[in-house]
Amino acid sequence: MAQAQKITPRAKDFSEWYGDVIAQAQLADYSPVRGCMVIRPHGYRIWELMQRALDDMFRASGHRNAYFPLFIPMSFLAKEAEHVEGFAKEVALVTHTRLRATGKEGAGAIAVDPTSELEEPLVVRPTSETIIYAMFAKWIQSYRDLPLLLNQWCNVVRWELRTRLFLRTTEFLWQEGHTAHADEAGAEQEARLILGIYRRFAEEWMAMPVITGAKTESEKFAGALRTYAIEALMQDNKALQAGTSHNLGQNFAKAFNVQYQTASGGLEYAWNTSWGVSTRLIGGLIMTHSDDNGLVAPPQLAPVQVAIVPIWKTDEERNRLSVVGRQVKADLEKSGLRVEFDDRENMKPGAKYFEWEALGVPVRLEIGPRDLASSQVVLARRSGAKGPVALQSVTGSVTTALDEIQQALFAAARERREKNSIRGTTKGQFLEFMKGGGGFAYGGFCGSPTCEAEIKTQTNATIRVLPDPEFRSKEVPKQCMWCDALSIAEAVWAQAY
Numbered sequence: 263m264a265q266a267q268k269i270t271p272r273a274k275d276f277s278e279w280y281g282d283v284i285a286q287a288q289l290a291d292y293s294p295v296r297g298c299m300v301i302r303p304h305g306y307r308i309w310e311l312m313q314r315a316l317d318d319m320f321r322a323s324g325h326r327n328a329y330f331p332l333f334i335p336m337s338f339l340a341k342e343a344e345h346v347e348g349f350a351k352e353v354a355l356v357t358h359t360r361l362r363a364t365g366k367e368g369a370g371a372i373a374v375d376p377t378s379e380l381e382e383p384l385v386v387r388p389t390s391e392t393i394i395y396a397m398f399a400k401w402i403q404s405y406r407d408l409p410l411l412l413n414q415w416c417n418v419v420r421w422e423l424r425t426r427l428f429l430r431t432t433e434f435l436w437q438e439g440h441t442a443h444a445d446e447a448g449a450e451q452e453a454r455l456i457l458g459i460y461r462r463f464a465e466e467w468m469a470m471p472v473i474t475g476a477k478t479e480s481e482k483f484a485g486a487l488r489t490y491a492i493e494a495l496m497q498d499n500k501a502l503q504a505g506t507s508h509n510l511g512q513n514f515a516k517a518f519n520v521q522y523q524t525a526s527g528g529l530e531y532a533w534n535t536s537w538g539v540s541t542r543l544i545g546g547l548i549m550t551h552s553d554d555n556g557l558v559a560p561p562q563l564a565p566v567q568v569a570i571v572p573i574w575k576t577d578e579e580r581n582r583l584s585v586v587g588r589q590v591k592a593d594l595e596k597s598g599l600r601v602e603f604d605d606r607e608n609m610k611p612g613a614k615y616f617e618w619e620a621l622g623v624p625v626r627l628e629i630g631p632r633d634l635a636s637s638q639v640v641l642a643r644r645s646g647a648k649g650p651v652a653l654q655s656v657t658g659s660v661t662t663a664l665d666e667i668q669q670a671l672f673a674a675a676r677e678r679r680e681k682n683s684i685r686g687t688t689k690g691q692f693l694e695f696m697k698g699g700g701g702f703a704y705g706g707f708c709g710s711p712t713c714e715a716e717i718k719t720q721t722n723a724t725i726r727v728l729p730d731p732e733f734r735s736k737e738v739p740k741q742c743m744w745c746d747a748l749s750i751a752e753a754v755w756a757q758a759y
């Protein structure tokens with residue numbers, strides 16, 4: 263049991279647990295640069311699988327990938343007033359282009375060459391609206407050029423003082439979609455379409471249930487008309503904003519002069535959207551499903567879906583099991599599954615089980631000489647359930663098990679979320695709820711930023727979304743949960759990452 267003890271139980275310290283799961287599953291590590299993370303192969307593989315699924319959905323809905331520069335002229339950021347306000351405090355700047363040798367020893371051997379100062383500093387992109395719309399202004403001339411539907415996969419930098427692997431890092435990986443449309447309806451439809459794609463990805467691939475809805479004025483993206491988001495509830499009852507989709511209106515088109523000629527010969531500003539999900543999703547995946555034994559990866563995104571562990575005593579047994587084990591691996595791979603055959607020597611089967619468990623592998627197949635004699639293998643699920651299956655039909659058994667695990671993870675996460683949600687919340691209930699660990703609190707909202715600010719100061723909770731109809735309570739709240747004024751919308755509050 264030595265290995266399992268390396269993971270701090272969730273009930274003891276959730277934050278420690280989160281770090282331990284990441285370390286044990288070798289997903290990521292802290293880097294020598296403060297605030298930055300190193301994504302290790304097992305973690306990066308999850309990101310690649312996420313990328314592939316999302317990219318397929320973006321392409322199927324008419325989007326194409328492009329790439330824009332990492333550096334953005336500082337003056338670009340100033341062009342949209344709200345945007346600069348939102349990002350000014352966390353940008354990294356490039357001001358010089360050269361170093362020079364000083365002739366000294368050690369750390370002082372090189373220094374910034376003062377003659378290399380840039381006339382205009384460059385911002386390392388915190389997001390790419392400004393540089394992309396500067397290019398759109400060039401490419402969009404006529405209504406025939408619309409809609410323009412682009413996406414880019416890249417890294418961005420937002421200077422953060424506090425680091426939490428995957429959740430909050432100075433540099434992170436993401437995709438940012440940027441589109442231009444002829445009218446408001448086109449942009450609105452696009453923003454909603456992407457929100458639907460994000461939801462489908464969260465639920466069907468990550469097995470992470472989400473609430474969809476609109477952000478309030480104070481929580482929306484800097485420079486957007488409207489921001490939509492998917493919000494998930496983690497096991498510590500904190501909310502995670504897992505993806506956002508913005509209807510930018512004509513704000514950026516006006517700032518960057520993205521104009522087009524209409525069919526009737528007039529001149530109009532385009533309507534834009536932008537939307538993104540990031541490596542933060544990996545943090546969401548970990549905190550939605552994992553347990554005190556380590557990572558639990560939903561089969562759809564598990565880097566290894568099946569680990570085959572042979573159990574032998576003699577060399578002769580090892581050889582026989584090796585032949586069968588490799589055959590099973592090949593058969594499973596033919597069905598598109600990601601499989602490892604673990605015949606490492608000098609390691610007991612139990613130690614291997616712990617390792618695959620910590621790595622989040624959903625299904626383990628154990629084969630010993632006795633199993634072989636009766637033409638069966640033992641199929642063990644990450645959840646602990648275990649039983650023999652016939653060797654002949656092992657592919658079908660594994661596929662069924664993976665499907666069931668995927669469904670069960672989603673159902674369990676949704677049940678947990680609902681158990682930790684309260685509706686028709688009053689102020690008294692709300693204060694108690696937030697003090698007692700929190701969750702999603704549904705209640706009436708008057709629309710006033712003053713109420714939002716007060717609630718944030720007193721409870722650290724924010725409005726995650728004004729939920730879409732599907733998620734709203736049957737009883738529509740009539741009064742603001744906080745100030746008793748007339749409610750303009752039901753809101754979902756939570757403490758958030």
Ligand SMILES: [Zn+2]
Nearest residue numbers: 708713742745
């Ligand atoms: Zn109020």
